[in-house]
Amino acid sequence: MRMSLRARLLLWLLVPLVLFVLVTSIASYHSACRIADMTEDAALLASARTIGEVVVWSDSGPTVTILPAALEIFESPHRDRVYYKVVLGRDRLIGGTPRLAMPPGNVSQPVHYDAVIDGAKVRAVAYSRFLYADGKVVPVTVVVAKTRNSRQAIRDQLWLPQLIRECLMLALVAALVPLGLAAELRPLMRLKNDVAGRTPLQIGPMRAEGLPRELRPIVDAIDQCIAQIRLHTQTQRDFVAGAAHQLSTPLTLLDTQIQCACLNCRGESACETALQGARRSMRKMKAMTRQLLMLAQAESAPEPLRKMTDMAEVVESVLEELVVAAQRRDIDLGAECETGAMVAGNPALLCALVSNLVDNAIRYTQPGGRVTVIVRRSREEILLQVIDNGPGLSADARAHVFERFYRASAAAEGTGLGLSIVREIALRHGGTVTLGAGYEPAGLSVSVRLPAWSGGDAR
Ligand SMILES: Nc1ncnc2c1ncn2[C@@H]1O[C@H](COP(=O)(O)OP(=O)(O)O)[C@@H](O)[C@H]1O
Ligand SMILES: [Mg+2]
Incomplete structure (x- = not known):
């Protein structure tokens, strides 16, 4: 199944955004690590230098007295452990923790390195200076190491707030974009309703107001299609109306000719029966062409049909015409018409309807x-x-x-x-037809039911 447009647009937006958040998070994690390393390494080196300064050569040989200030630098709320070690020459320990590993290679420049002590990862610095004693120059190496808690805390303080901000932004986009899309897709839904809610009679152009520019070509294309359908339908109706009209004259002529033939073959029963049959078919054909013409006229009546018409008058004129047919069938034909039952319409078509x-009823x-x-009127209909x-x-x-x-x-x-004609005419007048008991x-x-005349532009 194809994904909805909404889901696809959301995906197009969210996938690049998630990628962006990922890349920037990785980059900012690395730069936070670098900054934490730089500040912590600088503090380690400062401490190693301070310890290095207090290594002195006394009578009993080299001694080191660690001042609290040298290790206070590391006091932090992160419960870091600090180790140090002072080595004379290559490997003569004169103070500190012996387990602390020395850096690989020589230490002519301060060296920062990672090590493990008591199962904990530490960051260490080794710093070397020369001690002058009894005319000799002896190298003293100071190593200071510290667990990584405060380093990780600095890194997280630098990195996490940005990650949280970006995740919030992502969540906001994911929540707001569907709302925005729903609002922006509303014109499309309106367009759909406009097309779906049409009756076969409504073949006017689409309502395009308020539509985004991108939808205009679609509306124009549909309008073009509608215009072609309208032209085609009109051509068809004109053809039916024309054909029915053309047929009516020869049919009337034929009727008269059959009537003449009937008069001439009185007494010849076979001929007479055949001609009676021909007359019946003729009557049917005339009725059919009349009805076809009426249907075509109803369908192609020019709009709007807005002549003020009194339905009571229409009924009266129709009853005058049909009263003879009713008497012939012994039907009690009557009318109950309220006065002032005005509609906006075409009197000839309304006559055909009634x-x-x-x-039919007769x-x-x-x-x-x-x-x-019966004709009744209310305010609306x-x-x-x-x-x-x-x-x-x-x-x-x-x-x-x-x-x-x-x-x-x-x-x-x-x-x-x-009844097709009746319904067509009623629809043309904005009305409805229903059947009941x-x-x-x-x-x-x-x-x-037809809309009542609402005044205004009578034509
Ligand atoms: N008043 C009525 N009572 C009973 N049947 C009716 C009535 N009006 C219409 N009909 C039925 O509905 C059908 C369709 O009517 P209509 O469209 O006027 O066609 P037609 O009258 O030419 O047959 C008729 O054939 C008839 O059977
Ligand atoms: Mg009928």
Whole structure:
């Protein structure tokens, strides 16, 4: 699995930082060791010189009396042990600890070296001077050694605070960078939501405000893609609208011609039956082209659709048209409309919406049934409801009725496009369509909710 962008950025930042902390820590450890060595070695040598000064030649030979000052230099809170040894010539011990090792080689210059005494590591210095006695020159070597506690303490005091500071910095970076990244990635999430939250109708450009410069090319590319899709969709819709429109004239002509033929072949039953069949197919085709044209018009209606339209008036005009069809099927068609139910929209499309719903209710409700159109208004929305006491729709059919060309029953003629058109028009107006139970025992109610007219720029 690929790592998240956040983890990768964090890694890119933290790995070099950890390396940097490592390298600087090693370097500062070494320089702290050097500084501790230099100061401690200087103190050792000073002490060896002080001891060397007090070696005297008395009657009984060379003697050394160690002054407390010579060893006081080493007093430290670190409980270091101090050893010394004074040797005359090559190996005649005149004072101090005999176990203390001598440095390898000669000691014409002060020599600093490491040794072990009583199992403890010590740092030692050997310093040599000449003693003049009885006309002879005798070399005296003073060795002073000290355990390494204070040396390590100095080193740690120099080195550890820096290490701690750098580790704190690392921890701070590791804690703050994810927060910063989360804040900086928010525009990307906004962009994602903008794309993911779109309906098929929303094919406008993306919202690019507040986006970092680096994301602009992506947004531009998506916008370009959206523009192409929009162009393509528009071309398709124009084609369907054009084709439906072109078909309607020859179909009307054909209808008239079939009617003429019917009149002319009265009495010839075979011919008459064939022509009746042709007329039925013709009616279906006309209905289909009409619905296709309406769907194409609904889809490509210019936005925004903002003419103040009274839904009660729309319902009234539709009922006037369909009242004859209702009477023919003995349907009790009625309306309960509140006044002032204004929406912002396209009156022709809203007529088509109501007409499709009422037409369905009349068509699918059994003769003698009842169909009511209700218009209610609230402050925010207008509710249009078409209720019948027909056969209703099963849950399975409800899931599909808004699909194009889907028909739940063959009880009446139809194209399967009516409810697709209804939903398309409702969506175009910023509304929704829901199905519910109609009158008892099994009827259907279709509810369309549209945003109420909010005043302003009527066109
Ligand atoms: N009021 C209704 N009562 C029962 N069934 C309905 C009603 N309205 C629509 N339907 C069912 O939904 C299907 C889809 O309706 P629609 O899209 O208008 O297509 P059409 O009416 O052309 O068949 C119809 O075939 C019908 O079975
Ligand atoms: Mg229909």
